[in-house]
Amino acid sequence: MLSSSELSHTTLVNIPRNQAQEFMGIYEHLGDVGLGVWHWGLKHNDKLLGVVSYGTTCFSKNRGWISQLAKELRCNIIQLCRGGCSFNAPICTATHLIARANRAMYNKLGSSIIIAYADTQFYEIGTIYQASNAIYTGLTDPKGQGNYYILGKKMSGWKVRKKFGTRDLSKLREYDPKLKFIPLTPKHRYIMIAATPRTVKKYRKLMLAHNQPYPKREKLCVMSMRSSCISNF
Numbered sequence: 001m002l003s004s005s006e007l008s009h010t011t012l013v014n015i016p017r018n019q020a021q022e023f024m025g026i027y028e029h030l031g032d033v034g035l036g037v038w039h040w041g042l043k044h045n046d047k048l049l050g051v052v053s054y055g056t057t058c059f060s061k062n063r064g065w066i067s068q069l070a071k072e073l074r075c076n077i078i079q080l081c082r083g084g085c086s087f088n089a090p091i092c093t094a095t096h097l098i099a100r101a102n103r104a105m106y107n108k109l110g111s112s113i114i115i116a117y118a119d120t121q122f123y124e125i126g127t128i129y130q131a132s133n134a135i136y137t138g139l140t141d142p143k144g145q146g147n148y149y150i151l152g153k154k155m156s157g158w159k160v161r162k163k164f165g166t167r168d169l170s171k172l173r174e175y176d177p178k179l180k181f182i183p184l185t186p187k188h189r190y191i192m193i194a195a196t197p198r199t200v201k202k203y204r205k206l207m208l209a210h211n212q213p214y215p216k217r218e219k220l221c222v223m224s225m226r227s228s229c230i231s232n233f
Helices: 004-009 017-027 065-073 093-109 127-131 157-164 197-209 225-229
Strands: 011-014 036-044 047-055 076-085 112-119 135-139 146-150 153-156 180-183 187-194
Touching (some): 004 093, 011 093, 017 076, 047 093, 065 112, 093 187, 153 157
Parallel strands (some): 076 112
Antiparallel strands (some): 011 036, 047 076, 146 153
16 A cells, blocks of 8 residues: 655646546545546556546625725636545545645646535535635625536526526426425635735735634434545545
8 A cells, every 4th residue: 555655755746537537436435526627536556546637616706805806916717626535545535635635726827816615414514625724714604505406317406596597496396396405505615726826815815804723523423425534635
């Protein structure tokens, strides 16, 4: 088994979506790459130790304080959508992978604010993001949003609106009387930045008003499915 000290001998590579999807299907509890567009894998001897996927955000980039911050810093806004490590990867593989993948995204897109979430539904608190020195901004407010089970498929609110032109439950039940609406749970939100040291310093100063203490796990809980193996982010 690879030791933590040997992670510097690993290689970060840009991998195709299908390879990332296959890896997440085994090592990430949601089993997919989500909104991921750019996928990075950490390899050792041609074997994947971990994968992280970045993509578009699940919120509007045109309003809110994060958007204002991005405009002031002249940064893109992207989301760390999914991440996972193999069961035999060293314990600090995830933070090592995030640090290198964030730099790779900076080289690819330029200065970028990176949003990441930890889902309270799965008892996550964002331990990996805390270890990555991300700034914690508190819990999100779902504001009545949710996922939909319609026509035998699970869809996000965004996909439902795109496909059916509405998220009105009464109208959607015209398509599927057995429609189910599952409200979203609050998520812990973390923010990182991939930029020059000067921009990072300015970002840290601007974020002081939004910075909150890291949440702590109050008690041990039984995690469902593969999340109990702490292989996912």
